[in-house]
Each structure stands twice: as structure tokens, then as C-alpha cells.
Amino acid sequence: MTLLIDGVGGVIVETEAYDSEEPASHSYRGQTLHNAALFGPPGHAYVYLSYGLHWCLNFVCREAGHGAGVLIRALEPTAGIAQMIDRRGQREPRLLCSGPGRLGQALAVTRDLNGRRIDVPPFKMAAATAAPDIVCGPRIGISKAVDHPWRFGLAGSRFLSRPFPK
């Protein structure tokens, strides 16, 4: 799909799934104040601060109360590229949104998007016109449940945060 926030964004090329029954997930230990959005209704955003400095964007999936989400890890920039460059201080197109922290900075994601619906402004979502070729592999940067192949990417994309293992 294409994701825009205030008109800035592109085609999502990499995601990861997280579920409350699996220890790598923020929802694994149950609902708390900071992860409450993850236990809310689907179609809303869950935003968290990673390593003290990177804002990362998730979409809540499954029914309210379950605690499942998808981390948006990378996208191919198509709209608002000048603004992304400005926010990132970085001209190389490949490095604008290739990683959850970079994407968050380029799209100006912050806590005030936490819990917001993603089908109304400032979000704008558009479905792909054709069925894409998707690859999967282990998730990145986690220490638990490392065997779940729950990282998904657009095959052959140059905008992935990292290549997928063979």
C-alpha cells in the first residue's frame, strides 16, 4: 500500500508483524499505559520511542484487546521528498525511509499520532493496484522469538532497511 502522512510518504516496502503471544512484542506482557493503543481497535496507529530517540510507527491489527500490530519498517519515497530531505538532513533517496527510525523522522512521526485512526487525515492510505511479490524472513533487532519469519518485504526493492537472507 501507499502511506502518506500530511502528504509525505510512499509505497510501503517492508513490515514486521508482532503478536501478544510472542515475547518480542510490546504487547507480550499485557496492556500497560504506554502500549494501550496496541490493544485498541484495528486501523489505528501505535507509536513508540525506540532506543530513546527514534519514533516508530505501527498499525494495529486484529480485534481490540488482542494486542497485535505491524511495524512499518521502510517505504519507497514518492511524495514530499523535499520535506523528507529537510527533516532528515540527508539527500540520498535510499536512506530517507529505509528503516523504522528513518521513516519516522522523514514522515515526522511523533507520539501525537499514537492511537489515531489511519483512514483519516493526516494519514492517507491507498491500496496497491497489482498483487506484489512478497518475501519473508526473520525480524530485525530483537532477541526473543527470533525464529518467527515475520518480516515481510517487497521482493527486489532497493528501499529495504536490509536485504533478506537467501
Place this chain on the structure above:
DNA sequence: CTTTCGATGATCT
């Protein structure tokens, strides 16, 4: 190309 390491702060134990 690869690996290492510091920045930085919320959250949970």
C-alpha cells in the same frame, strides 16, 4: 565491504 560503539530516554523489574 564489515564490525563496533555511543547517543539517549521510556519502561519495567
Place this chain on the structure above:
DNA sequence: GATCATCGAAAGG
């Protein structure tokens, strides 16, 4: 007090 769904610069091959 430890951990962490990360990034970028620096150092080494």
C-alpha cells in the same frame, strides 16, 4: 538497574 522492534560515525579489512 537492565533492557530495548535504532541509527550513524568511525575503525578495520
